[in-house]
Amino acid sequence: MPTFGEIFDGNIDYVASYQNYEWGVLDFPFFFNARDTLSTDSSMNALSSLFAQDYKYSNPNRLETFIDNHDRARFLARSGDNYQRLRSALALLLTARGVPVIYYGTEQADNGNMNGNEIPIANKDNRKDLSSFSQTSTIYNWIQRLTAMKANYPALRTGTQREMWTDNNVYAFSRRVDSTGAEAMTVISNSWDNQTRTIPIRAESSLPVGTTLTNLLNTSQTVVIQSGGVTGKQITVSLGEHEAKVFVPGSPFSTFTPASRNLTTINVHYNVGWGNSISIRGNSDPLSWFGGRPARNIASDVWQFQVERIPNGQYFEFKPLINDSSWSQGGNFSGYGGQTIDIYPNF
The missing domain is CATH 3.20.20.80 (Glycosidases)
Known part of the structure; x- marks a missing residue:
């Protein structure tokens, strides 16, 4: 049982x-x-x-x-x-x-x-x-x-799972009910950058060349099975930042467009030197004055922190720190949820 x-x-x-x-x-x-x-x-x-x-x-x-x-x-x-x-x-x-x-x-x-x-x-x-x-x-x-x-x-419930692709940034697998041929394919990126892969269709798949596959997580997106690759059939998939796509053949059971991301972006322009980092503290969840959120180094002198949790238009205050210990000079910086905020602090 x-x-x-x-x-x-x-x-x-x-x-x-x-x-x-x-x-x-x-x-x-x-x-x-x-x-x-x-x-x-x-x-x-x-x-x-x-x-x-x-x-x-x-x-x-x-x-x-x-x-x-x-x-x-x-x-x-x-x-x-x-x-x-x-x-x-x-x-x-x-x-x-x-x-x-x-x-x-x-x-x-x-x-x-x-x-x-x-x-x-x-x-x-x-x-x-x-x-x-x-x-x-x-x-x-x-x-x-x-x-x-x-x-x-049904493939997503009981289908046999088989790997289609793996590397440092992208993983893909198929779920297939072998008795019926029902199949779905998942492709996931773990990269901040756009990724494109040409992925072989599994040899077990009965889907023919020319089949159109629809991404169930954004039904405006499709790919077509092309000839080529180690199994004779392949798809080329492009993914955005940390994006997942799930492909199925035929018309989707319903349409779906993912909600746009309500991004608040803080760009800290400062060269912290080798081995150091920037974090952000503030007064609006997920920011706190008691511990910093790490920013990501996107250029030699630019550190970026992005978050979706702060409501659009909500006022908040924040400060950057080096290694989450050395505060920037002067008063707090401020902004509103949904904005891109560029700051040029001194430490």
Whole structure:
């Protein structure tokens, strides 16, 4: 009979020893791997190594997969509150093999203790009461779309998972019901930069050359299976920053256009010197005066911090720090949610 059990260990062999006689257990190896890969700039080859060991399980489709919960740091706390990283992690969770588990709060972009540090299991930050529950927020709608996709495409529920592509920045796999030929393909980027890959279609696929595939996560986007490659069939896929695409043949069950990102961008123009970094503190979640959010070095003297959480038009104040310890001189900088703010501080 179906079970839900916790084997709190990231070792695949250890978890498999239980899953081979229990219907389902929490897939902690998936959790640690997917979280650590997609919340940071880590190689996507780690996902390849994870799924390559699925043969050790009696049925990997019965594993209960997750990306965060009430006992571990929330995904957004680990990823610097990057919603786009969360979207790609959720796309993996809802389209890869296994039974996806979404803990309350993830759909409301809960960021737990905000700083990403692991805290004791008996904590209040990762299991706090929700102050509100929006059914129109960007992450809620993203999960709603992914669950509808899973409900409408048997391949995303029970299909055999087979790798199509792996490298440092891009991972792709197919889910196929071999008895019917129903198939879906997921392609995910873990890069800040645009990525394009020509990916071979699996030899097991019965989809012919000339088939049009539609991206279910943005139904205005299509690709066509072309001849060529090691299997004689291939697709060329372009991905934006930390983007996920899920392709299916034929007309999609419904149209979908992802919501535009409400980005607040802070560009700090300052050369901090080799080995140093910039972080941002402020007074509007996810910013805090008690700990900095890391900015990303995008040019020799430019550090960028982007966030979607600050509401459009909301006034906030902030300051940059070097190595999250040396404050910029003078008063606070300020801006409004949804703006691009360029500052030229002195330290």
